[in-house]
Amino acid sequence: MNIIETENLSKQYRQGDLSLNALSNINIKIPEHAFAALLGPSGSGKSTLLNIFGLIDQPTQGKLIFCGQDISHATEKELTTIRRHQLGFIFQGFNLVPVMTVFDNVEYPLTLLGLDKKARDEKVNAMLDRVGISRFKNHLPDQISGGQKQRVAIARALITQPKLVIADEPTANLDTQTATGIIELMYQMHQEFGTSFIIATHDERMSSHCHTSYQLHDGVLQ
Amino acid sequence: MKWLKLAIKNLFRNRRRAFVTVLITAVGVSAILIGGGFANFTYLSLKEMAARASGHLIVAHQDYFDKEEESPMEFGLEEYQTLTKTLKADPDVRYAIARIDFDGLISNGEKSTIFMGAGVDAKYEFKIKGPFLDVESGNVLSKREREDDPKIMLGVDLAKSLNAKVNDSLTLMSTTVDGGLNAMDVTVQGIFSTGMPEVDKRSIIVNINTAQSLLVTDKVSSIALHLRETEATFKKYDQLTAQYPELAWETWFDQAFLYKAVKNLYNRIFGLLGFIIVMMVFFSIYNTVNMSVVERTREIGTLRAIGTYTHEITRNFVLEGVVIGVVGATIGITFAALASLGLSLAEFQMPPPPGQTNGYPLFIAIPVNLYLIAAAISLFICTLAAWLSSSKAAKKPIVGALSHV
Ligand SMILES: Nc1ncnc2c1ncn2[C@@H]1O[C@H](COP(=O)(O)OP(=O)(O)O)[C@@H](O)[C@H]1O
Ligand SMILES: [Mg+2]
Numbered sequence: 001m002n003i004i005e006t007e008n009l010s011k012q013y014r015q016g017d018l019s020l021n022a023l024s025n026i027n028i029k030i031p032e033h034a035f036a037a038l039l040g041p042s043g044s045g046k047s048t049l050l051n052i053f054g055l056i057d058q059p060t061q062g063k064l065i066f067c068g069q070d071i072s073h074a075t076e077k078e079l080t081t082i083r084r085h086q087l088g089f090i091f092q093g094f095n096l097v098p099v100m101t102v103f104d105n106v107e108y109p110l111t112l113l114g115l116d117k118k119a120r121d122e123k124v125n126a127m128l129d130r131v132g133i134s135r136f137k138n139h140l141p142d143q144i145s146g147g148q149k150q151r152v153a154i155a156r157a158l159i160t161q162p163k164l165v166i167a168d169e170p171t172a173n174l175d176t177q178t179a180t181g182i183i184e185l186m187y188q189m190h191q192e193f194g195t196s197f198i199i200a201t202h203d204e205r206m207s208s209h210c211h212t213s214y215q216l217h218d219g220v221l222q
Numbered sequence: 223m224k225w226l227k228l229a230i231k232n233l234f235r236n237r238r239r240a241f242v243t244v245l246i247t248a249v250g251v252s253a254i255l256i257g258g259g260f261a262n263f264t265y266l267s268l269k270e271m272a273a274r275a276s277g278h279l280i281v282a283h284q285d286y287f288d289k290e291e292e293s294p295m296e297f298g299l300e301e302y303q304t305l306t307k308t309l310k311a312d313p314d315v316r317y318a319i320a321r322i323d324f325d326g327l328i329s330n331g332e333k334s335t336i337f338m339g340a341g342v343d344a345k346y347e348f349k350i351k352g353p354f355l356d357v358e359s360g361n362v363l364s365k366r367e368r369e370d371d372p373k374i375m376l377g378v379d380l381a382k383s384l385n386a387k388v389n390d391s392l393t394l395m396s397t398t399v400d401g402g403l404n405a406m407d408v409t410v411q412g413i414f415s416t417g418m419p420e421v422d423k424r425s426i427i428v429n430i431n432t433a434q435s436l437l438v439t440d441k442v443s444s445i446a447l448h449l450r451e452t453e454a455t456f457k458k459y460d461q462l463t464a465q466y467p468e469l470a471w472e473t474w475f476d477q478a479f480l481y482k483a484v485k486n487l488y489n490r491i492f493g494l495l496g497f498i499i500v501m502m503v504f505f506s507i508y509n510t511v512n513m514s515v516v517e518r519t520r521e522i523g524t525l526r527a528i529g530t531y532t533h534e535i536t537r538n539f540v541l542e543g544v545v546i547g548v549v550g551a552t553i554g555i556t557f558a559a560l561a562s563l564g565l566s567l568a569e570f571q572m573p574p575p576p577g578q579t580n581g582y583p584l585f586i587a588i589p590v591n592l593y594l595i596a597a598a599i600s601l602f603i604c605t606l607a608a609w610l611s612s613s614k615a616a617k618k619p620i621v622g623a624l625s626h627v
Contacts, residue, residue: 056526056527089527
């Protein structure tokens, strides 16, 4: 089964009389257990496409099939339910909740799933261990480095064992060495949990880890 | 519990703002409670005053309250002694006191003026009036009075206009029950003030026998029942009207014009004040939550993206409003209770209420109902304001929220 499938998917932005084709006629099939890179220069439509894959944005034309399910007509609430169970997000700017500790940030998605405290503690501690930030678990996001923050974000994205993780330029705010560590960590997580990753990047090193890469240019898939 | 902790942490993000909002809520709540407590006390004392002036229940001839008498005592009560005794036998009734209302002319030999007279039962009348009848000079009427030397009490302004002092002799003139004219010499026993100038300008009080002999009657105008509990008034009213359908009954409330007028006025003043305070608290909380919603737009987008329902986002903001409401109301209530107690103990003298000349010591009640209502309202306002200001933001497009800076 494909984790993501699109049929003639397009997205236009209207600004007054001007209409901009951010995405044009995208037909793509991303198989399960993919570790895929979405490449392209800035402004080529990577974020727009990832947002649609991540069910936080809608195409203006065409269809998106998520895990075999046409979600064109899903309500916002249904989309939220899918996101909470099957999707993880890693953002360029980390997007951790500043008032929550590292532990609480990673625990948050499990709370949404309604797991009890004991189960949550077990899972979170194991995950923090796995991404190597256990000793910062009581720190606030402000108190740790960018690379550590992104590790927390990876832990948060994977804690619910989603089918797909969307990562929009996850290394763009990191120095080269830290970035390499993050790329490697994501790849290891993919291997261990079988989670699919779709990673938007213009970091060429990312491609070396990726089985598949897709190239966008001015909203058109090459 | 987890969400509550999160709400508190989020409030601590901007301590100053949270503090100011809590303060506004607390000040609002305590202002309402102190104002309300003051009004409440005023109502209670005016009610007491009204009930003591008229009796809790007043019984009279069937037509007494509705029709004009063509001759004095036309609608008087006959055989009132028996009725008084029967009514007095009721264990809920403390006193049953006969009374005659009459009018006429009063003269000092040189000058005459109209009076409104009350013939009272001296045995009870002055006990009941208590603090509400201020004797400025002389004494109250005595129970046993020599029949050939009737006494009178004068309102302070009437005494002034007649230039009368205690022990002076005056003449009362009135129409008798058969339309004749009668006059009687009386001696001034005391001069009183009710605190109401219109009353003090016309009022006289005599013993009931004095009034009866002046009018040449053995009837009385009405009997006032003073109950042991003011609260029992309306229940008793229902019971007695059923028991004595041939007589007319009124309650103190029917005759409490000052009570009604002041209550009406204060209700409007404090109602408006309360409304303003409610709006003030509402907007301050709305504003606080709104500001943090805007500041946290990107965070809302993130939480939505990772699977938080809009209602869960809203709930978290509402909890912040609730925390502000609870803390603010608690501080406000505590402060109001302490301040009310302190102000009451300090015995400040208040200016006279409308229509009165005498001030009274400030006392602020602590009505539990009002406190509960104020707590509930402040909580409701906080919840509503937080909900209104966050629910729209929670539904905003996620992508836009995520790119918000
Ligand atoms: N909200 C928006 N309104 C208008 N134009 C937009 C909006 N978001 C993106 N775009 C435009 O769509 C195109 C693709 O943007 P984006 O998907 O962010 O590219 P990338 O992530 O590859 O840099 C760009 O030309 C960008 O200016
Ligand atoms: Mg982008």
